Amino acid sequence: MNNYLDSFSLKLSIIALRAALLSMAVVSVAYAGEAADEASAAELVKPISQIEIGGTYINNKNWKYGEYNGLDDKSTYGIANIDVRGGAAYDSGETGRWSFKASDLALDTRKMSAEFGRQGKFRINLGYDQFVKNGNGDYQTPYITxxxxxxxxxxxxxxxMQLNVTPITGGANVPLASWVGGSSTPDAYNTRALSSNFVNNDLLWRYNSSGVSAIAACVAGTLTYAKCGPVERLLPSSASGSNYLQTMLNAAATDTALFHNVKIDTQRRKYDAGIVFNIENQWDITGSISHEDKTGTRLQEFVPNGEKDILLPIDMDQSHDQFNLALNFTGDQSFFKAAYYGSVFTQNNKVVTFVNPDLGLVNGADITPPSNQMHEARFTGGYNFTPSTKLVGEFSYGRNTQNDAFLRTSLIASGYLPENSLHGEVINKTAYLKLTAKPIKDLNVSAGYKYDDRNNQTPVKTFAQMDIDTVNSVLTTNTAAALYNNALHTAGLIPLTDVINTGSTGVNIWQNRAYSKTSHRVNLDADYLIVQGNAVKVGYDFETIDRHCNDSWVSCADAERTNENTVRAEYRNTMIDNVTAKIGYAFSVRNAQGYNPDAFLALTPTANLVPNQALVNTGGYSLYSFLQSVKSLGITAYGPSLGWPTGLSSSAAPIAAGVAAATIDGDPNNALYAAVKSWKAIYPTLTTNQAIALTTFMGPGGQITAATYYANGQNLMQMPGQQMPYVGDRDRNKVRASTNWQATDRLTLTGGIDFNLDNFKKTTVGLQDSKSYAINLDSTFAFNDKVSTSAYYSYSSQRQNMTFDNYGTNAGTAIAGGTAANTNTDSMIGGCYADIVARAQSAKIDPCNQWGTSIHDQNNTLGFNLLTKGLLTPKLDLGGDLLFTWAKTSQDFTGVIAVTSPLTTTNSGSSGATAWTTAYIPMQALPDVNTRIVTLKLNGKYAVDKRSTVRVGYTYQHLTSSDWFYESLQAGNTPTGILPTNEKAPSYNVHSVGAAYIYSF
Amino acid sequence: MKLTTKIAALCLMFGGLLTSSGIFAAELPDLGESSVRTVTQSAVTDSLKKDAVCTKCHDESEVKPVLSIYQTKHGVKADSRTPSCQSCHGDSDAHVKNADGKATRPSPDVLFGMKSGSNSSFPRTASSKQNASCQTCHANAAGKRNHWTGSQHESRNIVCAACHEVHARQDKVLAKTTQPEVCFNCHKTQRAETHRISTHPLDAGKMSCSDCHNPHGTTGPKLLIKDSVNATCYTCHAEKRGPLLFEHQPVTDDCTNCHTPHGSNTTPLLKARPPFLCQECHSNQHANAKFSGSNMTLSGNATNIIVNGVTYQAPGSATPTTNGVGRACLNCHALVHGSNHPSGAKFNR
Structure with a gap:
């Protein structure tokens, strides 16, 4: 018999499944009753109850070890598990039985359940389940609640604060002859100063008084990096500089002392109840209800203003209620089910307020996820036309709503809210049909169809809001924003009273997008048994997905439709004795129809409006109508598709009062004359009005943007030719192969390979391809009936290749060998063009600015298991698991990057000094992220007598991670706007020992 | 309500129900007339007599317990639906009688499990025949098996007994703490993924495969319990369901556009590390910045560079870039799952 082989192969994966204590606490109770050896028949047929009491000691405090199991403290924890069962005996005329189970009662992961009922008539169950998730235990913040x-x-x-170190000689990027401190008091917010050793960071990195000669020596290679690089700092040589430095030192000392640890953990507590009630022989009612509270503390980022970030430990108070009710009919040839599902998420802590650590501004306010509800009716039915021909259908209708009040407090600065809440509503409809049949012997076929519709009926409104709502933010009239205000009002998008408000600095005008999605999917499958032991299966899938937004003024979907065709084939072989094998291949082609790089425009209603012609001349065009009109010229997208004409300065802002085209053409003194002429020289077919519009709509980076006159408007665009991977054209290959060889009565070997290759064949930038494969090898071997072992090894590799284009503005920033004045004729080192002008005229998409990255995840997992049952004495079972996990993420790059460095100086600076300029250097690999996990578990169980068992266990777990993610979170290492949290990469060694007594009755 | 209060209330509720129903006196409430699903004591006795044909040999000495089925729902003989041994294994006359007196008896009519071959005592029973035995009762039951026929597992000849141990006191696949090891017998790639540094709490026994998947077949992809990936995720992460004022299209489309649920080297269950994950889609002038070991980290493994024919040590980065390190893009665009804040169009509110 091979029963024990099955059992042993299962044991192998136990190694992966539980933290040591939990595996002791939970599993033994569940299965101690299965110890069949020497068990009497009477013991096997009656319900066995067990109570387990014990304790375990954890020798080290670590949040990651206790991330989900609650064992995050150095402490002794109790083991308390209960499994009691009772009710009618199997051979009685009664069907009533009950049970009560409880596990981890002494831990934050406790769970209880009770069930009782009369089988065939009704069953009621009640449950409680607690769940903890610990966050990073090193987190620190200066904030208090x-x-x-x-x-x-x-x-x-x-x-x-940043020390104000205005150079006193030379121009920008010119090494200082002497650092003497700033000419004004320090005032720039800079979190890099929050370090006791901040004097070692870049705040004071400057070049010494011998800078010119030293740098020349650097170029000649005669000095070491320590002298040449930016790590050499300069201490102030003046009294004022010393004062500033002391100010910073004092501030750093004061602030760093205010950072304190806050425990980050969330608790879920779930209460549930369910019932199954048999109305009569073929009709049942089933129902369940659950209520889950989620409390505790979690980290959430907040942005006070600008590129500043604070990570705050917000208190959570939310709940989730779920309801199920179903009426079921079970017939001889058919079944039917009518069901209701309800899900109500309730947010109790809706608002978070915080003081801005940059005290120039006072408060900010933000929100947590709002309450929402979903209610769904579902109908399922099936009918057997013949014993092998069956039709199953399922239909559902759901309504998902959300209507929490918008955050409209005094903390919201100027802005227009068209509604007090969203009135969000999504209607979900699904239909599913599947027919299965066996038309001839050994052939099974099936055909399925699924319709899935997410119809977002949320009203679409125009919102004029500041990106960052901060009290005391000074609102000033923004002429550029005002360009659209009258048009917005005329279009009925905002009331007249808000025209003035939305003309303020920092106010953006957005429309929400109600994303909807409709899909149709067809599946066809045929499975044919060629000869005994050889079967082949082929299949075809077709799926079409339409994405759209209701009431959007322009299509919001990145791809309005995607069609995907998949063919599949699989071969299964059991012909060779003791060996089973299968291999399958699937190939899919997904095509995006109407890929829409302009989808972002749905967010910016201003793109469809003609600006106030009294303030700016756009030739009478809205941005959108203009783009439509010039697409014939090859201007096909909103990306950096155009360069500036030769001789036309990018800073030549074309804002001018409306002037007739004829006037501009004939007036060389007109502000737009030169620009119009230049554009016409490039595109002779342009009309004057088109040339005017082109000049007007050209963004600061040379790109055409819907929101040129609104802050960060250009951030919404994407590169021409890019297709986002979730909807872009894609070829997908999948291979699955596995084999199982039962070599002997005691030895089983299995192996398998999973291979996936996604090729995003049409996108110019972004994700190009993703390739992954996994190899899995397993073996189980039983020395005899008492000793067995198993081992497995898994290797997986996933590589993602991406390309990007770091297109830039027309500003001549990347210059080496040029002058300090950065004229546009400067030559470039490392670029593909001779000078800035040439690059600008080539649409700024410099091939030498293209770059790529390859991200490679590799994972090795090796597990061993040894299990003995009654080896030394019939009463003693011993087991052990050992697991090694190595994970490595490496990331390589191709391309070059512009850096500012004294190493690239020239002697042609206009000031006469050697210029500290910018040059391209090769992009280099990021540090590898390595993770090592070693787990050893030893378990022993000794049966004292038929009622008493003693269980002991030991667990060791070791984890190290070299994740550089945490490096920039440390005080003194952060970017200038990010408050440090001092979170550290998890690393620990934890030992635990435990013992428990099990009483069975 | 305090935890202790809730637990006390729950205990009272349990206790009240159990006491009032007379459970501890072995008296259960009768919620109506006796069901047609219950049988008389004589019928129970008859069923046990049929079982005895088998259990006189397959007794407590079996390596894998057989008799413990009487502790399970399949062993409640007073339920008319409860099978006898023959209901599932067939009458197996040849096996019982062993007319030829061979040392190894002929096979029972139906054997359950996936193993076969010369190393087994008996040939493997065809999957269809095994499953038909189970489906005698479970085929049309309205519930989790509605979509079994033609499902991924059924069409690959996976038998019920490959996962279920109906004789066991506690079927492993029905217990949250032990279910994954059953699934991982076949799904070994997923087994390895759950050992990565970022995972769902399967190891802790607080989550099981069936919290997301229904192996008997569903209308959703990947045997998910709901119609879609997102609907499945919302059963635990309902706060992300919305609808929200400003939605992120890939988020509403499919959570797995960014997340890989079985395990990841990048927390939290991400397919790649920001900012590179974000750059797969965002290529605008704000997002397309170059990040590499040359400029992003303080301790990057930078190597020397050559400028104008001169070799220099790479300067590295004096100041880490805000959108390249730490939480990268999410430093500011924290509400990447969508925002209901009127200022949250770019998910920084």
Missing amino acids: NGTNNFVLPSGWVKP
């Missing part, structure tokens, strides 16, 4: 989610800074907080 003043009430629920109201974060303030301690009274001693001093704004961290």
Whole structure:
């Protein structure tokens, strides 16, 4: 018999499944009753109850070890598990039985369940399940809470500041002859100062008084890097500089002392109840209800203003209620089910307020995810036309709503809200049909169809809001924003009273997008048994997905339709004795129809409006109508498709009052004359109005943008020719192969390969391809009936290749060998063009600015298991698991990157000094991220007598991670706007020992 | 409500129900007339007599317990639906009688499991025949098996007994803490993925495969319990369901556009590390910045560079870039799952 082989192969994966204590606590109770050896028949047929009491000691405190199991402290934890069962005996005329189970009662992961009923009549179950998730235990913040989610800074907080070190000689990028401190008091917010050793960071990196000669020596290679590089710092040589430096030192000392640890953990507590009730022989009612509270503390990023970031430990108070009710009919040839599902998410802590650590501004406010509901009716039915021909159908209708009040408090600065809440509504409809049949012997076929519609009926409105709502933000009239205001009002998008408000600095005008999606999917399958032991299966899938937005003024979908065809083939072989094998291949082609690089425009209603002609001349065009009109010229997208004409400065802002085209053409003194002439020289077919519009709509980076006159508008675009991978054209290959060889009665070997290759064949930038494969090898071997072992090894590799284009502005920034004045005729080192002008005229898409990256994840997993049952004495079972996991993420690059370095100086600076300029250097690999996990588990179980068992266990787990993610979170290492959190990569060694007594009755 | 209060309330509820129903006196409430699904004591006795044909040999000495089926729902003989041994294994007359007196008896009519071959005592029973035995009762039952026929597992000849141990006191695949090891017998790539540094809490026994998948067949992809990936995720992550004022199209489309649910080297269950994950889609002038070991980290493994024919050590980065390190893009665009804030069009509110 091979029963024990089956059992042993299962044991192998136990190694992966539980933290040591939990595996001790839970599993033994569940299966101690299965110890069949020497068990009497009477013991096997009656319900066995067990109670387990014990304890375990954890020798080290670590949040990651206790991330999900709650064992995050150095402490002794109790083991308390209960499994009691009762009710009618199997051979009685009664069907009533009950059970009560509880596990981990002494831990934060406790679980209880009770079930009772009369089998065939009704069953009721009740449950409680608690779940903990620990966050990074090293997290620190200076913030303290003043009430629920109201974060303030301690009274001693001093704004961290950048030392004001204005060069006193030379121009920008010219090495200082001597650093003497700034000419004004320090004031720039800079979190890099939050370090006791900040004097070692870049805040003071400058070049010494012998800079010119030293740098020349660097270029000649006669000095070492320590002298040449930016690590050499300069201490102030003046009294004022020393004062500033002392100010910073004091501030750093004060602020760093205010950072304190906050425990980050969330708790889920779920209460549930269910019932199954048999109305009569063929009709049942089933129902369940669950309520889950989620409380605790989680980290969420907030942006006070600009590129600043604070990570705050917000208090959570939310709940999720779910309801199920179903009426079921089970017939001889058919079944039917009518069901209701409800899901109600309730957010109790809706608002988070915080003080801005840059004390020039006061408060910010943000929100947590809003409450929402979903209610669904579902009907399922099936009918057997013949014993082998069956039709199953399922239909559902669901309504998902969300209507929490918008955050409209005094913390919101100027802005227009068309509604007080979203009135969000999504209607989900699905239909599913599947027919299965066996038309001839050994041939099974099936055909399926699925319709899935997410219809987002949320009203689409125009919102004029600041990107960052900060009290005391000074609102000033923004002429550029005002360009659209009258048009917005005329279009009925905002009321007249808000025209003025939306003409303020930092106010953006957006429309929400109600994303909808409709899919149709067809599946056809045929499975044919060629000869006994040889079967082949072929299949075809077709799926079409339409994406759209209701009420959007322009298509919002990145691809309005994707069609995907898949063919599949699989061969299964059991012909060779003791060997089973199968191999399958699937190939899919997905095509995006109407890929839409302009989808972002749905967010910007201003693109469809003609600006105020009294303020700016666009030739009478809206941005969108203009783009439509010039597509014939090859201007096909909103990306950096155009360069500036020769001689036309990118800073020549073409804003001018409306002037007739004829006037401009005939007036060389007109502000737009030169620009129009230049554009016409490039595109002779342009009309004057088109040339005017082109000049007007050209963004600061040379790109055409819908929101040129609104902050960051260009950030919405994408490169011409890019297709986002989730909807882009794609070829997909999948191979699955596996074999199982039962070599002997005691030895089983299995192996398998999974291979996937996605090729995004048409996109110019972004994800190009993704390739992954996994190899899995397993073996189980039983020495005898008492000793067995198993081992497995898995290797997986996933590589993603991406390309990008770092197109830039027309500003001549990347110059080496040029002058300090950065004239546009400067030559470039490392670029593909001789000078800036040439690059600008080539649409700024410099091939030498193209770059790529390859991300490679590799994972090795090796597991061993040894299990003995009654080896030393019939009463003693021993087991052990050992697991090694190595994970490595490496990331290589191709291309060059512009860096500012004294190593690229020239002697042609206009000031006469050697210029510290910019040059291209090769992009280089990021540090590998290595993770090592070693787990050893030893378990022993000794049966004292038929009722008493003692269980002991030991677990060791070791984890190290070299994740550089955490490096920039440390005080002094952060970017200038990010408050440090001092979170560290997890690393630990944890030992645990435990013992428990099990009483069975 | 405090935890202790809730637990106390739950205990009272349990206790009240159990006490009022007379469970501890072995008296269960009768919620109506006796069901047609219950049988008389004589019928119970008859069924056990049929079982005895088998259990006189297959007794407590079996390596894998057979008799413990009487502790399970399949062993409640007073339920008219409860099978006898013959209901599932067939009458197996040849096996029982062993007319030829061979040392190894002929096979029972139906054997359950995936193994076969000369190393087995008996040939493997065809999958269809095994499953038909189970489906005698379970085929049309309205519930989790509605879509079994033609499903991924059924069409690959996976038998019920490949996962279920109906004789066991506790079927492993029906217990949250042990279910994954059953699934991982075949799904070994997923087994390895759950050992990565970022995972769902399967190891801790707080989540099981069937929280997301229904192996008996569903209308959703990958045997997910709901119609779509997102609907499945929302059963636990309902706060991300919305609808929200400003939605992120790939998020509403499919959570797996960014996440890989079985395990990842990048927390939280991400397919790649930001900012590179974000750059797969975002190529605008703000997002297309170059990040590499040459300029992004303080301790990048930078190598020397050559400028104008002169070799220099790479300068590295004096100041890490805000959108390249740490949480990268998410440093500012934190609400990447969507925002309901009027200022949240770019997910920084």
